[in-house]
Amino acid sequence: MTFSPDEIERYARHIVLAEVGGPGQQKLKAARILVIGAGGLGAPVIQYLAAAGVGTIGIVDDDAVSLSNLQRQVIHDTGDIGRLKTESAADAVTRLNPHVATELFPVRLDADNADAILARFDIVADGSDNFATRYRVADRCAAMGKPLVTAAVGRFDGSITTLMPFADTDGVPNPSYRDLFPAPPPDWLLPGCAEAGILGALTGIVGSLQANEVLKLILGIGEPLIGRLLLVDALSMRFETIRYRRRGAQSGSAAPAPST
Numbered sequence: 001m002t003f004s005p006d007e008i009e010r011y012a013r014h015i016v017l018a019e020v021g022g023p024g025q026q027k028l029k030a031a032r033i034l035v036i037g038a039g040g041l042g043a044p045v046i047q048y049l050a051a052a053g054v055g056t057i058g059i060v061d062d063d064a065v066s067l068s069n070l071q072r073q074v075i076h077d078t079g080d081i082g083r084l085k086t087e088s089a090a091d092a093v094t095r096l097n098p099h100v101a102t103e104l105f106p107v108r109l110d111a112d113n114a115d116a117i118l119a120r121f122d123i124v125a126d127g128s129d130n131f132a133t134r135y136r137v138a139d140r141c142a143a144m145g146k147p148l149v150t151a152a153v154g155r156f157d158g159s160i161t162t163l164m165p166f167a168d169t170d171g172v173p174n175p176s177y178r179d180l181f182p183a184p185p186p187d188w189l190l191p192g193c194a195e196a197g198i199l200g201a202l203t204g205i206v207g208s209l210q211a212n213e214v215l216k217l218i219l220g221i222g223e224p225l226i227g228r229l230l231l232v233d234a235l236s237m238r239f240e241t242i243r244y245r246r247r248g249a250q251s252g253s254a255a256p257a258p259s260t
Helices: 005-010 021-030 042-052 067-071 085-096 114-118 131-144 200-219
Strands: 032-036 056-060 101-105 123-126 148-154 157-163 228-233 238-243
Touching (some): 042 056, 042 085, 042 200, 056 085, 085 101, 123 131, 123 200, 131 148, 131 157
Parallel strands (some): 032 056, 032 123
Antiparallel strands (some): 157 228
């Protein structure tokens, strides 16, 4: 896999990193990443993956851009109101980096289409806004052997973890999403951002962390957040990490409601 002169200049700050270099940038160019949700979390994830030179980004979202989205969903702008979020996000990717391809899925991920969509990609980043999708994605990624970076935000708080329950770390089986959250909470317990509100910049912080986790997985560098739930408190600007294990061991506390 070769790079054009434009790509060499574009990715120069990556290529000079010993942990990335030319071989790492080739891994990024060959990678196929699925982003579920082109909203508050998906926006920075898509933008930073595209800027990094990830070769193919799949985007799943069945919603259209509305004016109230623009306070946090920064991949869209005023002129995109009324457009499908998948199309708006794809156009933004092309403007940012024409070397990146996009594959669009303007649907809600459900039992009928999940496996066919997930099978096309190497790693999944989930920033969806409902528990049904989050659990479905986590369950199917686990069954299909797909690494999953999942994040959630609510009001002033966020959380992120990386899931690879089909593998082990130092001989110890990795935990799954259901080891952390055995069952979804009642719908009435955790209101979405339309009811509770959300600080727009928080989605940028957590979404950038999510993109960073995906890049680490592609490159095989650093320590992924496997078995660790990173909690972000934007009011105090405090970061805490809770370790969790397979069910039966002590588990971390619940993350904020998924809301983008």
